[in-house]
Amino acid sequence: GAGVSQSPRYKVAKRGQDVALRCDPISGHVSLFWYQQALGQGPEFLTYFQNEAQLDKSGLPSDRFFAERPEGSVSTLKIQRTQQEDSAVYLCASSFYASGANTGELFFGEGSRLTVL
Amino acid sequence: AQRVTQPEKLLSVFKGAPVELKCNYSYSGSPELFWYVQYSRQRLQLLLRHISRESIKGFTADLNKGETSFHLKKPFAQEEDSAMYYCALSGGNTDKLIFGTGTRLQVFP
Numbered sequence: 182g183a184g185v186s187q188s189p190r191y192k193v194a195k196r197g198q199d200v201a202l203r204c205d206p207i208s209g210h211v212s213l214f215w216y217q218q219a220l221g222q223g224p225e226f227l228t229y230f231q232n233e234a235q236l237d238k239s240g241l242p243s244d245r246f247f248a249e250r251p252e253g254s255v256s257t258l259k260i261q262r263t264q265q266e267d268s269a270v271y272l273c274a275s276s277f278y279a280s281g282a283n284t285g286e287l288f289f290g291e292g293s294r295l296t297v298l
Numbered sequence: 299a300q301r302v303t304q305p306e307k308l309l310s311v312f313k314g315a316p317v318e319l320k321c322n323y324s325y326s327g328s329p330e331l332f333w334y335v336q337y338s339r340q341r342l343q344l345l346l347r348h349i350s351r352e353s354i355k356g357f358t359a360d361l362n363k364g365e366t367s368f369h370l371k372k373p374f375a376q377e378e379d380s381a382m383y384y385c386a387l388s389g390g391n392t393d394k395l396i397f398g399t400g401t402r403l404q405v406f407p
Contacts, residue, residue, distance in 0.1 A: 184341070212393060221307075221399070222400075223304075223384050223386075224342070224384070224397045226395070226396065229394055276393055278393065286344050287344070287393070287395065289343065290341065291341050
């Protein structure tokens, strides 16, 4: 497909369950970002990859959150022992440019909506 | 601290009226400023960036460093402009974006 693809689109988890969210960026895009968007809020940065290297994970809210991009393409965001406050839409975005270009042109996926009961 | 503030959660206007969506920022260096838009049932997408000094779909935004503002303006709103608008900044050597909380624009016929 031409755009950033995320799966699953919707996920309901019981508190304490582990979840994995997948992001398939636009082919050839070097940079990949994960954002968390709570209801009524703007997207909040979680982590950033340049190819397979995780260059910034300052936004991950706790050590229950883990992200990887082992081959520099598909990325997975894993949340262990989910809590109710983890309920949010998780957005993935990719960019053709490496960090520092500051073009601001990120291409977003449709997001994965996580609901923790 | 780096921050983007959008004071209005909702802005309602009639078609043909002027629109101004407010955005103020806090950043210690020289940031790049952007407006993103999310139409109903669509994904978030870039509308415009200050460095390009462009007009997109009739919208413009001027960076005012003295007032640390980057307000989005359109002289005559259209119904198809109804959407969620997010102001964002990036700075330093990263493309990491910091978003505001967004303003929902409703344009009535």
